[in-house]
Amino acid sequence: MSRAHRRTRTALTAPLAAAVLLAGGFGAMALTGASAHAATGSADAQDDFNGDGYADLVVSAPDATISSKTKAGYVAVTYGSANGVSAANKKLVSRSTSGVPGSATASERFGTNFTKGDLDGDGFSDLVISGGKAGSVIMWGSASGLTGGTAIAKYGQSPTAGDFDGDGKTDLALFEPVSSFGDEAPSSAAAVWKGPISRAGQPTATLPVLDKADWWGYDADDASCATNGGCEEDGDSISGPFASSETGDINGDGKDDIVVWDYQGDGVWGNRLLLGGGATGFKRGWAPGDGAGNTVGTGIGDVNNDGFDDVVVGNYWTGDKVQIAFGSASGLSEERVQIFDQDLPGFPGVEEEGDGIGSTVSVGDVNGDGFADIALGIPGEDIGDIYDAGSIALVPGSATGVTGAGTQTFHQNTAGVPGVAENKDEFGVSSALVDVNGDGHADLAAGSTAENEQNGAVWVLNGTASGLTATKSFAFGAGDLGAPATGVHFGAFLR
Numbered sequence: 218m219s220r221a222h223r224r225t226r227t228a229l230t231a232p233l234a235a236a237v238l239l240a241g242g243f244g245a246m247a248l249t250g251a252s253a254h255a256a257t258g259s260a261d262a263q264d265d266f267n268g269d270g271y272a273d274l275v276v277s278a279p280d281a282t283i284s285s286k287t288k289a290g291y292v293a294v295t296y297g298s299a300n301g302v303s304a305a306n307k308k309l310v311s312r313s314t315s316g317v318p319g320s321a322t323a324s325e326r327f328g329t330n331f332t333k334g335d336l337d338g339d340g341f342s343d344l345v346i347s348g349g350k351a352g353s354v355i356m357w358g359s360a361s362g363l364t365g366g367t368a369i370a371k372y373g374q375s376p377t378a379g380d381f382d383g384d385g386k387t388d389l390a391l392f393e394p395v396s397s398f399g400d401e402a403p404s405s406a407a408a409v410w411k412g413p414i415s416r417a418g419q420p421t422a423t424l425p426v427l428d429k430a431d432w433w434g435y436d437a438d439d440a441s442c443a444t445n446g447g448c449e450e451d452g453d454s455i456s457g458p459f460a461s462s463e464t465g466d467i468n469g470d471g472k473d474d475i476v477v478w479d480y481q482g483d484g485v486w487g488n489r490l491l492l493g494g495g496a497t498g499f500k501r502g503w504a505p506g507d508g509a510g511n512t513v514g515t516g517i518g519d520v521n522n523d524g525f526d527d528v529v530v531g532n533y534w535t536g537d538k539v540q541i542a543f544g545s546a547s548g549l550s551e552e553r554v555q556i557f558d559q560d561l562p563g564f565p566g567v568e569e570e571g572d573g574i575g576s577t578v579s580v581g582d583v584n585g586d587g588f589a590d591i592a593l594g595i596p597g598e599d600i601g602d603i604y605d606a607g608s609i610a611l612v613p614g615s616a617t618g619v620t621g622a623g624t625q626t627f628h629q630n631t632a633g634v635p636g637v638a639e640n641k642d643e644f645g646v647s648s649a650l651v652d653v654n655g656d657g658h659a660d661l662a663a664g665s666t667a668e669n670e671q672n673g674a675v676w677v678l679n680g681t682a683s684g685l686t687a688t689k690s691f692a693f694g695a696g697d698l699g700a701p702a703t704g705v706h707f708g709a710f711l712r
Contacts, residue, residue, distance in 0.1 A: 259655050259656065259657045260272035260297065260655045261651075262340075262342060263333050263334050263378070263387075264651050265341070265358075266294065266296070266333075266342050266343070266358040266362055266363050267296060267360055268340055268341050268360060269655075270655045271296070271298055271299070271655040272297045272651040272660075273294055273295065273302075273342075273651075273653070274297065274302050274651055274653055274662055274675075274677070274712075275294050275712050276292065276293045276294075276664070276675055276710075277290070277292050277293075277329065277708075277711075278293065278328065278673065279326035279348070279705075279706060279710070280705050280706045282701060282703075283313050283321040283701065284320070286321040286325075287323050288323060288325070289311065289312060289321040289323060289324075289325055289326075289327060290325060290327035290328045290329065290348055291309055291310060291328055291701070292309075292310050292327070292344075292346055293307055293308075293310075293695070293698050294309075294344070294362070295307045295693075295698075296308075296362060297652075297653035297654060297655065298653075298655075299655065301653045301654045301660065301677060301679065301691060302653050302677060302691065303691075304693050308362055308363055309698065309699075309700050310328075310344075310356060311328075312325070312327055316364070316365050317354055317366040319354070319368065322350065325350045327347075328710070329348050329349055329710065330346075330347045330348075330374065330375045330461060330710065331345060331712060332345050332375075332376045332389075332712070333345075333378060334387040334389070336378065336387050336389060336413065336414040337414055337415065337416060338387070338412065339358070341358025341360070342358050343357050343363075344358070344363055345369070346376075347372075347376050347394075348373060349374075349394060350394060351370070351372070351393065351394060352368060352372070353369040353372055353376055353391070354367065354368060355367040355369065355414075355418065357416060365416070367417065369391065371406060372391035372407075372408065373393070373394045374392045374393060374394040375392055375477070376390070376392075377389070377390040377391075377462045377464060378390075379464040379475070380412075380493075381409060381472055381493040381494075381495070381499070382493065382494075382496060383471040384495075386411075386412040386413055387412045387413075388409055388410060388411050388420075388424070389410040389414060389420070390407070390410075390426075391408050391409075391410065392405055392407045393405040393406035407426040408423055408424075409426060409498070409499075410423060410424075411424050424495070424496060424498060425497065425498035426498055427491075461478045461515070462476065463475070463476050463516060463517045463528075464476075464517065465518065465526030466493075466525070466526050466544075467490070467525060467526050467527075467544040467548055468544060468547065468548045469525045469545075470546075472493030472495060473493050474490065474491060474492045474493050474499075474526075475490075475491040475493075475499070476488050476489070476490055476515055476517060476528055477491060478506070478515060487506055488504040488505060488506035488513070488515060488530065489504060490502040490503060490528075490549060492548060502548045503548075503549055503551065504530075504542065504549060505528055505541075505542045506530040513530050513531055513532045513575070513576070514593075515528065515530050515531075515578055516579050516580035516591065516592075517580060518580030518581055518589035518591075518614075519544075519614075520543075520580065520588060520589045520590075520591065520618060520619065521543060521618055522589075522616065523543075523544075523616075525544030526544050528542045528544070528549060529541050529580055530578065531573075531593055531594075532575065537558055537559075537568065537570065537572055537574050537575075538557070538574075538575075539556070539557055539558065539575040539578075539591075540554055541554065541555045541556075541591075542554050555618040555619065557621070558574055559572065561612075561620075561624070562620070562621045563620070563622045564610070564621045564624045565610075565624065565626045566598065566608070566610075566626055569598075571597045572597045572598050573595060573596050574593055574610075575594070575595075576594050576595075576596055576597075576645075576646065577592075577593070577596075577645065578591065578592070578648075579591075579648045579649050579650040580650065581650030581651075582614075582658075583611060583659045583661070583681075583684055583685060584613065584658065584681070584682055584683060584684050585658050585682055588614030588615055590612065590650075590659075591612045591619065592610070592611050592612075592648050592661055592663075593610045593645075594607070594609050594645035595607065595608045595610060595626075596643035596644065596646040596665075598628065600628050600629075603630075603638050603639060603640055604640050605643055606628060606638035606639060606640065606641075606643075606644060607638075607643040607644030607645045607665060608626050609626070609628070609644065609661070610625065610626045610627075611625045611626075611627075613684070625685055627685065627687055628644055633686075633688050633690055634676065634692075635691075635692040636668075636676075641667055642667055642668055643665055644663065644676075645663050645664075646664055646666055646708075647663070647709060647711050648661065648662065648663050648664065648711060649661075649662045649711035652680070653677065654679065658679070659680045660677060660678065660679050661678045661680065661685055662675055662677050663675070663676045663711075664709070664711055665708065666706040666707070666709050668694070671704045671705075672694055672696070672702050672703060672704065672705060672707060673695065673707030674693065674694040674707060674708060675692065675693060675694075675707065676690060676691070677691045678690045695707040
């Protein structure tokens with residue numbers, strides 16, 4: 218049976234950023250503690266940096282000023298516990314943090330993307346952080362949490378951790394940042410680092426990006442060049458650029474696959490599927506959201522509990538629809554897709570144009586029934602006369618996909634949720650499902666980057682056997698962590 222992946226939300230790429238980073242306010246919101254649970258410590262190891270059995274939540278603040286450098290960016294790591302996350306137990310990481318290689322650089326937006334996984338095989342998950350410029354950083358897990366930092370040169374876009382060759386060790390897919398968004402999709406350098414990866418930043422081996430039999434935007438080197446009819450240039454590359462990526466085992470072969478959100482030229486973005494292929498490289502396949510035209514949210518998990526991870530895509534711009542493409546031994550197919558919106562029976566609320574259902578998507582098992590549930594951000598949702606206040610919905614999975622039965626929605630005017638809904642808060646613009654209190658139920662982290670005049674904030678709602686609960690939900694902003702807070706867009710990316 219495939220591993221449950223709770224991968225989340227949409228990166229704030231250029232098309233979405235202009236639309237969602239609107240003004241809002243936190244006001245005098247009360248900050249309440251997370252609820253206490255027995256310390257069963259059952260969280261997924263890939264989310265656990267200090268090995269205590271509790272998932273750790275990573276929050277980005279990409280537009281923060283660091284060392285007087287505007288939009289240099291940072292990430293905040295809040296460590297899980299039997300009581301969930303708190304503002305006290307945290308680590309702030311920027312290019313100015315001691316031990317982190319490099320220096321704060323204006324407009325780098327460090328923390329735009331990051332990925333989790335045990336890269337060196339020591340039993341502690343590690344964190345790879347990238348921004349909008351060349352180069353990434355690996356922060357290494359330990360019993361005391363994240364430590365040190367190792368630089369990765371060149372690659373600085375959407376690092377993605379997973380077991381891509383099925384050997385039980387975590388590998389790392391790396392992509393070069395590209396700033397061109399013209400008529401043609403440019404090629405960018407790419408590599409797959411086979412794990413384990415040493416703390417000096419050396420992989421066990423470097424694997425090809427794409428299988429030579431499925432050559433697509435790829436320049437193979439060495440002996441593969443002759444097979445492919447020659448190399449246009451040295452090095453490996455893939456068409457892109459990539460803005461975000463999610464992983465899961467879609468065809469059940471024991472190798473992680475990647476769904477990447479990339480620029481396809483002529484102003485069009487869309488999803489592509491890369492099927493894990495081991496030593497020969499990935500093979501491409503169809504994924505929902507291909508050629509969607511603008512940013513969508515993507516998540517991966519086993520919604521129908523059949524042993525194959527499914528791909529869930531919410532389309533923010535075209536039709537406000539959510540699609541589930543069900544995994545199988547042959548991958549994904551347009552013939553095995555369920556499409557729904559807020560008119561789904563049992564879904565609270567009314568479907569309205571511009572709601573943006575699924576602009577962020579996270580998939581994970583909240584109620585513990587073995588079926589992955591789907592968290593959908595609806596940042597354009599109106600709450601009464603309050604426009605674009607935003608909400609987030611949890612749609613339960615079932616053997617037939619989703620039926621709508623048991624769907625829950627939450628917003629800042631929901632009883633128990635800290636804060637007050639305001640115009641253009643766009644609550645739910647980011648999300649993640651991680652088990653921060655280790656009780657076997659995924660908990661929901663939801664962000665509003667517009668909260669409190671673009672400072673941003675994050676809410677955490679606990680998962681239970683009956684779904685999510687707003688009781689004793691916890692909210693925090695950058696200021697609560699003692700971090701730079703003014704206009705940082707805290708919560709732009711959650712994992």
